[in-house]
Amino acid sequence: MKHLLMLPIVLTLVISSSLAETAAHSHAERHQHQIPDEFVPKEPGQGAFASVQEIVELLLSDPQTNWERVDLEALRIHLADMDNVTLHSNVAMESVVDGARFTVTSKQDTVRQSIKNMVLAHSLEMSGTFGWTLSAEGIPEGAVLTVTGPTEDASKIKGLGFIGVMTLGMHHQSHHLAIARGENPH
Template sequence: MQMKVILGVAILIGGVAFAVAQTDHSGHGDGTNHAAHGQADGTALTEPGQGAFAALSEVVTLLEADPATDWSQVDLRGLRDHLVDMDRLVSFTEVEEEPVDGGLRMIVTGDAQTLAALRRMVPAHAGQLANDPRWTVDVTQSVSTVELIVTSDDPAVAARIRGLGFFGLMASQDHHSAHHLMMARGEDAHAH
């Protein structure tokens, strides 16, 4: 038990030290040393803020740590645009869900920018969903909507589909991190 406590304290101290090191930008001008902000009470934040910024920060850290990074191919702007699409999908999409035999029919829409994001995101993610043999996926597009139908012959899977709903289905199939890194490296992220 004592060894577990010692290990826990060592991990905690190491994590705080790492977080402080990550926030020390002492090369910044006066008043912009991030390490000095919010640490008067001995605490340090580890989250770099807004979600898209955090995702970009994480990718930049990985790219910089990889000596094989081909900087002439890096496309962080493309990744940023994709992260904006993800935000529009989650924050601004209007969804009408209708149970169907074996699953769910989802009709999604939004303003012009959201609809454009849905046209980029939903068919691409439907391809990832279709890799799961437990269900069948169909996507159709009209002038003002994107329709996603996901069904299964297995009643338990059908219940899961309905429970996940549109947003849960869009977040499933944990491929997002690899997808984002591929995009940042300038690779065809939809070929995987």
Template sequence: MRLKIILAGTAVVAGSAIALAQTIHADHGGGMDHAAHGQDRPAESALLTEPGQGAFAALSEVVRVLEADPNTNWSRVDLAGLRAHLVDMDRLISDTVVTETELPNGLSVSATGDVETTATLRRMVPAHAAQLAKDDRWRVEALEIEGGMELRVTSEDPAVIARIKGFGFFGLMASQDHHREHHLMMARGEDAHAH
């Protein structure tokens, strides 16, 4: 008898909780009630550093920097241009088909893809090759090929050759930590390839 009372009481409490949850979130999925976010937690518990998807996070970070800078020239700000570049970055990583050929002194990469990816490669590879070429430990060439680009990176130094081969195409495209500065310049409407 006692067990039946406990089970009945548990069922009533659980049913009430489910009904209340459905009432509160009738129009949103779990966690989607933006008005209620943070109301039940102290501010110091907000430890997240990424506000969602990568491109959104990058734009959000740039917006914070622009808003904090009293010298921001809002008439020149170009977040749509930065967004287009972030889409290119995503397409380069996600959609590029790469064939890497190891050379005795480095690497030759054929990077191709569909029409949109080819356009992305033709915008990004030459610009990044110019950035890579600022490092005098290697030589960099970027050539248009059918359906994409060829990137050739070579060196005379065995340690640098090993580094080139270890990086491969995607590592080379991500190296030379200039991306944040480049993105902020784009957002400010400045010549991002002048640095």
């Protein structure tokens, strides 16, 4: 009789143990097997972080990476400059013959410095692209960028506006890699 009274307790322990083992096995299986790509998020959540992540992957996969020169902090600062110029500056456009002049300013010191860093470097890098002339000068509040080209491109320059002109050339990606590798792309 005593054994019969123990039977429900033993059965409960056996079933609980079996369920726990099945749950643990199922959990381990989920982690051992790759989740299909269509169910894995692709966006890391923030643009600058995504840029750094992409560069880190490239550096890790390149056996020629000189880790003594890698400078991801310089890239982070550059990306902060890009963010400041894109989101926190004020732009006034003025028509000029065959193009436009963009006065880019801010009341914040850090944004002013970002404007100078980005606009002056971009004008040097991109002048001549599409047959356009880009010239820039620093001013106390930021920078002035003048973009001119063939007469037939004047409306395109104005339509692109400051931020559109800043995106031209697809040089940013290689530029970011050069910064991260400790090179001076300017």
